[in-house]
Amino acid sequence: xxxxxxxxxxxxxxxxxxxxxxxxxxxxxxxxxxxxxxxxxxxxxxxxxxxxxxxxxxxxxxxxxxxxxxxxxxxxxxxxxxxxxxxxxxxxxxxxxxxxxxxxxxxxxxxxxxxxxxxxxxxxxxxxxxxxxxxxxxxxxxxxxxxxxxxxxxxxxxxxxxxxxxxxxxxxxxxxxxxxxxxxxxxxxxxxxxxxxxxxxxxxxxxxxxxxxxxxxxxxxxxxxxxxxxxxxxxxxxxxxxxxxxxxxxxxxxxxxxxxxxxxxxxxxxxxxxxxxxxxxxxxxxxxxxxxxxxxxxxxxxxxxxxxxxxxxxxxxxxxxxxxxxxxxxxxxxxxxxxxxxxxxxxxxxxxxxxxxxxxxxxxxxxxxxxxxxxxxxxxxxxxxxxxxxxxxxxxxxxxxxxxxxxxxxxxxxxxxxxxxxxxxxxxxxxxxxxxxxxxxxxxxxxxxxxxxxxxxxx
Ligand code: BES
Ligand code: MN
Ligand code: ZN
Numbered sequence: 521x522x523x524x525x526x527x528x529x530x531x532x533x534x535x536x537x538x539x540x541x542x543x544x545x546x547x548x549x550x551x552x553x554x555x556x557x558x559x560x561x562x563x564x565x566x567x568x569x570x571x572x573x574x575x576x577x578x579x580x581x582x583x584x585x586x587x588x589x590x591x592x593x594x595x596x597x598x599x600x601x602x603x604x605x606x607x608x609x610x611x612x613x614x615x616x617x618x619x620x621x622x623x624x625x626x627x628x629x630x631x632x633x634x635x636x637x638x639x640x641x642x643x644x645x646x647x648x649x650x651x652x653x654x655x656x657x658x659x660x661x662x663x664x665x666x667x668x669x670x671x672x673x674x675x676x677x678x679x680x681x682x683x684x685x686x687x688x689x690x691x692x693x694x695x696x697x698x699x700x701x702x703x704x705x706x707x708x709x710x711x712x713x714x715x716x717x718x719x720x721x722x723x724x725x726x727x728x729x730x731x732x733x734x735x736x737x738x739x740x741x742x743x744x745x746x747x748x749x750x751x752x753x754x755x756x757x758x759x760x761x762x763x764x765x766x767x768x769x770x771x772x773x774x775x776x777x778x779x780x781x782x783x784x785x786x787x788x789x790x791x792x793x794x795x796x797x798x799x800x801x802x803x804x805x806x807x808x809x810x811x812x813x814x815x816x817x818x819x820x821x822x823x824x825x826x827x828x829x830x831x832x833x834x835x836x837x838x839x840x841x842x843x844x845x846x847x848x849x850x851x852x853x854x855x856x857x858x859x860x861x862x863x864x865x866x867x868x869x870x871x872x873x874x875x876x877x878x879x880x881x882x883x884x885x886x887x888x889x890x891x892x893x894x895x896x897x898x899x900x901x902x903x904x905x906x907x908x909x910x911x912x913x914x915x916x917x918x919x920x921x922x923x924x925x926x927x928x929x930x931x932x933x934x935x936x937x938x939x940x941x942x943x944x945x946x947x948x949x950x951x952x953x954x955x956x957x958x959x960x961x962x963x964x965x966x967x968x969x970x971x972x973x974x975x976x977x978x979x
Contacts, residue, residue: 668961
């Protein structure tokens with residue numbers, strides 16, 4: 521069955537639209553802002569009246585609206601025709617985006633019952649020329665969600681590297697995955713220290729998409745935390761609760777891989793490098809002990825006071841590796857600190873940056889437009905003082921208060937280029953479904969980054 525959805529600013533505008541007379545008559549009496557449904561022998565029709573402005577707040581309402589309409593449609597309606605009567609392109613696309621993002625189920629492990637096929641969408645009117653791109657972007661979000669939702673017994677560090685390799689092969693970008701031996705010979709001490717308690721080898725994935733028509737002379741490097749499971753290591757997380765959702769600790773890595781999927785499919789003229797250090801973090805006979813001093817990839821020594829502050833250790837080596845690209849900008853994505861989650865809840869991610877104001881502004885704007893919002897936290901030098909002054913160059917632990925910032929200052933130590941750090945600890949994983957965001961992996965960071973890169977390409 522084809523479900524038809526009309527997007528209009530007022531009922532009056534429907535006059536010129538072709539639809540069954542009975543449906544038209546049914547809706548004629550409506551004059552308020554509303555969503556109205558008509559089910560009859562003629563088919564399934566939905567009317568969405570929205571006379572509102574076209575701005576970021578309204579787009580988010582429309583995404584939720586789109587998700588709400590999808591949940592009301594009969595399950596047999598998998599083909600959907602959206603007729604944009606008189607909205608502007610962005611409003612119609614936001615509505616469609618909400619529908620497409622809501623159309624997600626992680627059901628590959630469900631063995632019983634019928635599985636719903638995905639919806640197929642047609643958009644007529646303004647915005648129709650952008651629908652294909654929108655679907656690529658939403659598919660990338662779902663790729664990120666899928667990776668996050670995979671438990672560690674299905675997706676370990678090696679599996680993540682292989683998933684990137686498969687993606688690169690099918691979409692035509694370069695992927696190299698360093699194994700344990702290579703990581704050892706590079707002396708990536710942070711990644712190796714976190715991996716010591718593990719039964720499985722670490723990986724370090726290097727993705728590169730470099731089209732001939734790239735607008736940038738120096739690459740944009742995206743770094744993602746790829747901790748496929750975080751038990752805390754010997755500084756074990758207390759159960760129940762705090763360990764329960766730690767398969768999401770590669771949410772940053774998922775963002776990086778998914779962004780590559782989209783830009784390669786869309787063939788955007790931009791040179792991007794992706795770096796993903798990956799391992800699980802477990803206790804084990806050989807596990808790093810609290811107090812151990814390790815030597816990082818760049819030679820910095822670090823006193824590991826808490827093995828649960830592992831993200832910064834593996835990211836630091838990746839940030840050092842990024843230096844060799846002389847990058848224009850490095851953005852890292854990491855489920856790094858509970859402090860970021862406590863500060864912002866699930867409503868936004870924490871941004872900490874040492875980059876030109878224009879970059880920060882553009883990231884924040886992308887955050888508003890996609891509603892994957894960013895709140896900036898300061899990189900004050902006092903946070904750096906918290907992680908120095910021990911018996912090695914750095915400590916991997918600052919004070920509990922301001923923990924997102926001291927973690928960021930640890931990372932900053934390993935940068936020498938414009939850099940933005942996005943802590944997605946509160947946003948990468950959701951414990952209950954809401955509107956177009958399912959329970960589990962959210963894919964937050966993917967739409968944000970693609971919007972940012974789009975702004976970058978367009979000027
Ligand atoms: N992966 C966690 C952070 C996290 C917390 C992600 C909640 C998602 C949801 C990280 O490795 C961690 O354990 N951070 C510690 C650091 C502390 C020991 C300095 C934290 O935030 O408690
Ligand atoms: Mn941890
Ligand atoms: Zn972690």
